Amino acid sequence: MLNSASPIPLYHQLAERLFSEIRAGRYPPGSRLPSEHELAETFGLGRPTVRQATAALIQRGLLERRRGSGTYVRSVPAQVDLFSLAGTLMSFEAQGIALASELDRPRTETIDEAGHPLQSREAVRLTRLSRVDGEAVLLEEIDFDAERFPGLARLVRKDRALSDIVEQHYRMRPESADQSFRVVTLPRPLAKRMGLAAGSAILRVDRTLHFALAPSAAFARMYCRTDRFAFSQRIGASHA
Amino acid sequence: MLNSASPIPLYHQLAERLFSEIRAGRYPPGSRLPSEHELAETFGLGRPTVRQATAALIQRGLLERRRGSGTYVRSVPAQVDLFSLAGTLMSFEAQGIALASELDRPRTETIDEAGHPLQSREAVRLTRLSRVDGEAVLLEEIDFDAERFPGLARLVRKDRALSDIVEQHYRMRPESADQSFRVVTLPRPLAKRMGLAAGSAILRVDRTLHFALAPSAAFARMYCRTDRFAFSQRIGASHA
DNA sequence: GCAGTAAAGTTGTCAATACAACTTTTCCAA
DNA sequence: TTGGAAAAGTTGTATTGACAACTTTACTGC
Numbered sequence: 001m002l003n004s005a006s007p008i009p010l011y012h013q014l015a016e017r018l019f020s021e022i023r024a025g026r027y028p029p030g031s032r033l034p035s036e037h038e039l040a041e042t043f044g045l046g047r048p049t050v051r052q053a054t055a056a057l058i059q060r061g062l063l064e065r066r067r068g069s070g071t072y073v074r075s076v077p078a079q080v081d082l083f084s085l086a087g088t089l090m091s092f093e094a095q096g097i098a099l100a101s102e103l104d105r106p107r108t109e110t111i112d113e114a115g116h117p118l119q120s121r122e123a124v125r126l127t128r129l130s131r132v133d134g135e136a137v138l139l140e141e142i143d144f145d146a147e148r149f150p151g152l153a154r155l156v157r158k159d160r161a162l163s164d165i166v167e168q169h170y171r172m173r174p175e176s177a178d179q180s181f182r183v184v185t186l187p188r189p190l191a192k193r194m195g196l197a198a199g200s201a202i203l204r205v206d207r208t209l210h211f212a213l214a215p216s217a218a219f220a221r222m223y224c225r226t227d228r229f230a231f232s233q234r235i236g237a238s239h240a
Numbered sequence: 241m242l243n244s245a246s247p248i249p250l251y252h253q254l255a256e257r258l259f260s261e262i263r264a265g266r267y268p269p270g271s272r273l274p275s276e277h278e279l280a281e282t283f284g285l286g287r288p289t290v291r292q293a294t295a296a297l298i299q300r301g302l303l304e305r306r307r308g309s310g311t312y313v314r315s316v317p318a319q320v321d322l323f324s325l326a327g328t329l330m331s332f333e334a335q336g337i338a339l340a341s342e343l344d345r346p347r348t349e350t351i352d353e354a355g356h357p358l359q360s361r362e363a364v365r366l367t368r369l370s371r372v373d374g375e376a377v378l379l380e381e382i383d384f385d386a387e388r389f390p391g392l393a394r395l396v397r398k399d400r401a402l403s404d405i406v407e408q409h410y411r412m413r414p415e416s417a418d419q420s421f422r423v424v425t426l427p428r429p430l431a432k433r434m435g436l437a438a439g440s441a442i443l444r445v446d447r448t449l450h451f452a453l454a455p456s457a458a459f460a461r462m463y464c465r466t467d468r469f470a471f472s473q474r475i476g477a478s479h480a
Numbered sequence: 481g482c483a484g485t486a487a488a489g490t491t492g493t494c495a496a497t498a499c500a501a502c503t504t505t506t507c508c509a510a
Numbered sequence: 511t512t513g514g515a516a517a518a519g520t521t522g523t524a525t526t527g528a529c530a531a532c533t534t535t536a537c538t539g540c
Contacts (some may be wrong), residue, residue, distance in 0.1 A: 004524095009522080009523060009524090010523080010524075011523080011524085035489075035490055035491085036490075036491070037489090037490080037491095045524080045525085046524060046525045046526065047491095047525090047526090048288075048523095048524070048525075048526090049523080049524060049525080051491090051492095052523085052524090061418070065490095065491065065492090066490090066491080066532095066533080067490075067491045067492065067531070067532055067533080068489080068490055068491060068492095068531070068532030068533035068534075069489090069490065069491080069532080069533050069534075070489090070490060070491080070533090071490090071491080076355050077355075079418070079420055081418075083421070083475075084475065084478055085475055085476075085477055085478060086478060173477065174477060175476070175477050176474060176475060176476045176477065177474070177475050178472060178473070178474050178475075179472065179473060179475065180470045180471060180472035180473075181421060181443060181464075181466060181470070181471050181472070182443075182466040182467075182470050182471075183423050183441050183442060183443050183466045183467070201423050201441030202423060203421060203422075203423050203443065224421075226421060226422040226423045227422075227423075230420035230421075230422060230446075231420060231421050232418055232419060232420035232421070233418065233419055233420075233421075233475075234416065234417075234418045234478075235320075235322070235328060235416065235417050235418070235419065235475070236299075236300055236301045236415070236416045244494090249492080249493060249494090250493080250494070251493080251494085275519075275520055275521085276520075276521070277519090277520080277521095285494080285495085286494060286495040286496065286497095287495090287496090287497095287521095288493095288494070288495075288496090289493080289494060289495080291521090291522095292493085292494090305520095305521065305522090306502095306503080306520090306521080307501070307502055307503075307520075307521050307522065308501070308502030308503035308504075308519080308520055308521060308522095309502080309503050309504075309519090309520065309521080310503090310519090310520060310521080311520090311521080
């Protein structure tokens with residue numbers, strides 16, 4: 001069940017296993033996990049290793065420890081950490097939510113929009129609509145500086161994280177981002193696309209991404225339905 | 241130097257000590273800390289305890305570990321005030337414009353709200369309404385665990401930052417927070433208070449504050465008008 | 481039946497140790 | 511002088527053991 005010869009640490013293997021068991025409903029929300037001692041016994045591990053595993057899931061907001069009582073599956077609805085620069089697919093994956101995305105064919109065009117960081121530059125525009133259980137929850141329009149990301153249009157795949165492509169193909173990682181939050185009424189064509197009534201209020205997040213040698217090289221506009229999921233963010237006391 | 245008889249855990253004492261030494265400049269940004277073995281020796285602790293201490297500071301973004309090399313001080317970013325939305329989100333238009341705030345008299349009550357981290361506990365509730373140019377743009381309800389912050393109700397002043405009170409009187413600092421964003425229709429009494437039509441769509445940010453030895457000890461619910469002021473923030477890449 | 485107490489169970493903290501994996505330094509040989 | 515290998519140093523992972531602090535359960539005496 002756990003492979004101690006694997007290069008993947010045991011605590012990580014255990015965390016993944018517990019995660020999938022929680023997702024599978026073996027430990028429903030609010031229920032208590034087996035005690036640390038018991039888990040250690042079951043998997044042939046030491047208690048510190050078990051604690052390291054559960055600590056990772058606590059960090060992800062899935063578990064909660066109560067001293068003297070036990071370790072419990074949190075019953076609060078999933079918080080998708082969408083606003084922390086971790087990547088859209090990743091943040092849903094971390095909560096065990098199956099995301100079905102459709103990606104429009106990338107278009108290359110010259111940006112002509114006031115306030116856009118790529119104003120009057122060539123950009124590759126990706127539009128991605130993501131659904132959970134068939135219901136549209138997120139529409140993203142992402143513009144990449146065409147000069148900084150040559151050939152991007154041919155690289156994108158429906159189920160490949162954009163952050164992966166940027167990381168592996170261009171060797172670039174966003175270092176920071178500016179983002180702003182606004183409640184807007186959804187433009188008619190987008191409302192139709194998302195299957196919402198025209199004029200629905202929705203959360204729009206505009207994010208400008210900064211890379212090491214290329215500040216403001218990408219811009220993302222995200223329309224988020226917040227009635228279905230709580231989109232969240234983890235912030236530290238000290239921040240960039 | 242470290243007191244093992246104290247109810248405060250040794251790892252926390254060490255973390256605080258390292259934190260103040262870093263802040264005092266003993267370990268400047270980019271410099272290497274003494275090795276874990278060395279720290280353990282110096283303070284008469286085991287290495288796991290030392291690691292627990294540095295782990296807390298890594299969590300806070302102050303340190304960084306490099307395998308095989310050492311533990312290093314990160315160039316420390318600016319501190320943000322997690323107690324107010326203005327401390328973490330800044331308005332483009334309102335930058336440089338004074339926010340006029342009015343603070344209600346604190347009330348102590350038992351929380352009975354699903355999903356609230358202080359559920360069924362006693363809490364001190366502060367309500368703060370902020371205006372720009374006489375127009376209400378932000379309504380904040382901040383709940384503190386009454387047990388963790390005894391006497392808080394008598395300490396709050398309009399012109400004194402909550403972070404100062406908590407820091408100086410309770411010796412606590414929020415280490416991190418997570419917050420979720422939702423578009424909601426404003427409850428009638430609050431709509432009236434903010435001078436908006438009942439049923440207006442507004443951005444609601446729910447933030448849970450985490451302290452070193454008291455996770456989720458405070459909760460803030462913030463209602464933001466984003467029609468006239470776009471709330472924006474700068475975020476850094478996560479240092480996981 | 482009930483309250484109070486004891487016992488058992490569970491997480492929190494900490495020590496000491498060991499080996500693995502990686503980085504940096506040192507040193508030797510070409 | 512330089513390249514490469516060895517050695518030393520450092521963090522990563524993991525075990526075992528122990529006690530403290532807290533919660534829940536069980537039991538006992540009334």
